[in-house]
Amino acid sequence: MTVASVGAVTTTLVLVGAFLALMMNLNHIATNLEKDVEIKVLVELTADEQQIEAIGDEIRKIPEVASVNFSSKEEELDSLISSMGDEGDIWQLYEQDNPLNHAYVVKTEDPTDTMKIAPQIGRIDNVNDVVYGQEAVQNLFRFNDYARNIGLVLIIGLVFTAIFLISNTIKITILARKKEIGIMKLVGATNGFIRWPFFVEGLLLGVFGSILPIAVIVSGYYFLEQNVALKQFSFVELLPFNPFVWQLSLIILAIGAGIGVWGSLMSIRKFLKV
Amino acid sequence: MIEMQGVYKTYSNGVTALNGIDVMIEQGDFAYIVGPSGAGKSTFIKLMFREEQPTKGSIIINNKDITNMKWKQVPYLRRDIGVVYQDFKLLPKLSVYENIAFALEVIEESPKNIRRRVMQVLDLVGLKNKARFIPDELSGGEQQRVAIARAIVNHPKLLIADEPTGNLDPDTSWDIMQILEEINDGGTTIIMATHSKDIVNTIKKRVIAIESGLIVRDEHRGEYGYEA
Numbered sequence: 001m002t003v004a005s006v007g008a009v010t011t012t013l014v015l016v017g018a019f020l021a022l023m024m025n026l027n028h029i030a031t032n033l034e035k036d037v038e039i040k041v042l043v044e045l046t047a048d049e050q051q052i053e054a055i056g057d058e059i060r061k062i063p064e065v066a067s068v069n070f071s072s073k074e075e076e077l078d079s080l081i082s083s084m085g086d087e088g089d090i091w092q093l094y095e096q097d098n099p100l101n102h103a104y105v106v107k108t109e110d111p112t113d114t115m116k117i118a119p120q121i122g123r124i125d126n127v128n129d130v131v132y133g134q135e136a137v138q139n140l141f142r143f144n145d146y147a148r149n150i151g152l153v154l155i156i157g158l159v160f161t162a163i164f165l166i167s168n169t170i171k172i173t174i175l176a177r178k179k180e181i182g183i184m185k186l187v188g189a190t191n192g193f194i195r196w197p198f199f200v201e202g203l204l205l206g207v208f209g210s211i212l213p214i215a216v217i218v219s220g221y222y223f224l225e226q227n228v229a230l231k232q233f234s235f236v237e238l239l240p241f242n243p244f245v246w247q248l249s250l251i252i253l254a255i256g257a258g259i260g261v262w263g264s265l266m267s268i269r270k271f272l273k274v
Numbered sequence: 275m276i277e278m279q280g281v282y283k284t285y286s287n288g289v290t291a292l293n294g295i296d297v298m299i300e301q302g303d304f305a306y307i308v309g310p311s312g313a314g315k316s317t318f319i320k321l322m323f324r325e326e327q328p329t330k331g332s333i334i335i336n337n338k339d340i341t342n343m344k345w346k347q348v349p350y351l352r353r354d355i356g357v358v359y360q361d362f363k364l365l366p367k368l369s370v371y372e373n374i375a376f377a378l379e380v381i382e383e384s385p386k387n388i389r390r391r392v393m394q395v396l397d398l399v400g401l402k403n404k405a406r407f408i409p410d411e412l413s414g415g416e417q418q419r420v421a422i423a424r425a426i427v428n429h430p431k432l433l434i435a436d437e438p439t440g441n442l443d444p445d446t447s448w449d450i451m452q453i454l455e456e457i458n459d460g461g462t463t464i465i466m467a468t469h470s471k472d473i474v475n476t477i478k479k480r481v482i483a484i485e486s487g488l489i490v491r492d493e494h495r496g497e498y499g500y501e502a
């Protein structure tokens with residue numbers, strides 16, 4: 001068991017772990033944001049009560065729509081004022097002469113349908129405008145996809161390098177034990193019997209190699225979560241330390257063990273023929 | 275019983291070592307394989323325990339057709355065959371006792387049986403008092419006796435020896451032959467490739483002569499037939 005191959009596993013796993021933590025959190029954030037995606041349908045200022053009713057009925061007919069809530073211009077102003085906090089006070093001036101539109105707030109069953117039905121709603125009579133924040137979320141998802149693809153290629157490359165290094169390490173052990181293996185075969189040992197010690201060696205290599213990465217990931221994530229700077233962005237909500245970090249640690253351990261076992265079994269394959 | 279029919283062996287480098295072997299060896303036989311260097315004796319022997327596979331022809335070992343035997347089955351074939359080499363093939367770091375026990379551990383025999391059986395074969399080859407020695411502390415003849423003990427510890431029906439006395443002086447060779455005869459008396463088939471004119475002409479057994487990959491002579495109680 002050499003330092004080099006444990007080092008290879010360690011490096012691989014630290015990067016795999018960091019990447020997984022990043023990916024899973026980005027996904028988590030995107031999913032959270034996506035849940036909040038809604039379409040705001042602004043009603044023409046000139047529309048009368050009956051026409052407003054008609055808009056609601058039309059929207060409800062669209063199959064992808066999950067919920068439709070009417071929000072009067074007074075309610076709109078209230079929520080605007082409260083969302084502005086201290087600065088909202090100046091908007092109170094408008095309470096006498098509210099410039100806002102009545103609105104419908106529409107949510108879809110599947111958030112990705114927003115893009116599809118928004119223009120459809122826009123064509124309904126007496127709809128002034130349709131506002132939705134889908135584009136930002138869409139961009140985030142697209143970014144996630146890129147990141148995932150690049151990361152996957154990187155990880156696969158790393159994993160294979162680690163397997164290669166391990167199989168080379170174990171090949172040296174095997175060369176030293178070639179005679180022993182030959183004699184084992186001569187007296188009728190099955191491949192399983194011969195493989196067993198090498199399987200264990202690979203497993204240990206992988207497990208030892210994952211100790212440091214797990215420590216790095218656990219402490220790194222802990223630090224990140226405690227970091228107040230992040231908390232300024234209300235939309236950045238990381239996956240909770242517990243159980244996420246433990247799940248991630250298990251994944252890292254499993255990948256480490258997998259790399260070790262695979263590497264060792266690959267290296268012995270050649271010697272088991274004959 | 276061993277039977278080969280129309281067996282050819284061409285190595286991957288194009289060398290044809292066996293050129294159509296037909297032979298039948300009964301259970302309990304003792305056969306010498308003789309012939310010039312490079313005739314194909316070792317190849318003939320290696321086919322019997324699947325160290326090599328025939329290019330053509332069929333092979334029956336211990337009444338089982340091994341021609342198309344699956345790789346997974348090979349270990350079980352070898353458990354019924356003991357093999358002894360000119361260079362002993364002992365593990366240098368293990369004691370005499372451990373070297374022999376190794377063959378039983380590999381087939382997952384119980385520790386109690388291992389102990390009993392190893393002491394039995396050590397007694398047979400006369401090395402009970404050297405059980406704790408390592409191979410380097412033994413003479414060539416003693417090492418070969420350990421190798422024979424290991425080969426028979428598993429009660430094989432067939433013992434194959436490729437020049438077992440090739441590295442030994444004449445006196446020691448006679449000791450080894452005596453042990454092989456004892457094993458043969460117990461009903462084990464013995465096939466032994468040798469270049470020893472003295473042994474073949476003194477301890478009379480069946481002689482199978484191979485030249486250029488063909489059996490050119492097969493006699494009971496035969497002569498060596500070549501100049502030593």
Ligand SMILES: Nc1ncnc2c1ncn2[C@@H]1O[C@H](COP(=O)(O)OP(=O)(O)OP(=O)(O)O)[C@@H](O)[C@H]1O
Pocket residue numbers: 285286287289290291309310311312313314315316317318
């Ligand atoms: N693994 C191999 N690969 C290629 N050719 C081989 C191999 N083993 C043997 N040969 C060739 O096959 C032929 C027969 O070899 P073999 O070892 O069977 O001869 P032998 O009768 O045992 O000779 P010796 O008496 O010297 O031990 C030789 O020409 C040899 O070079």
Ligand SMILES: [Mg+2]
Pocket residue numbers: 315316317436467
């Ligand atoms: Mg030979």
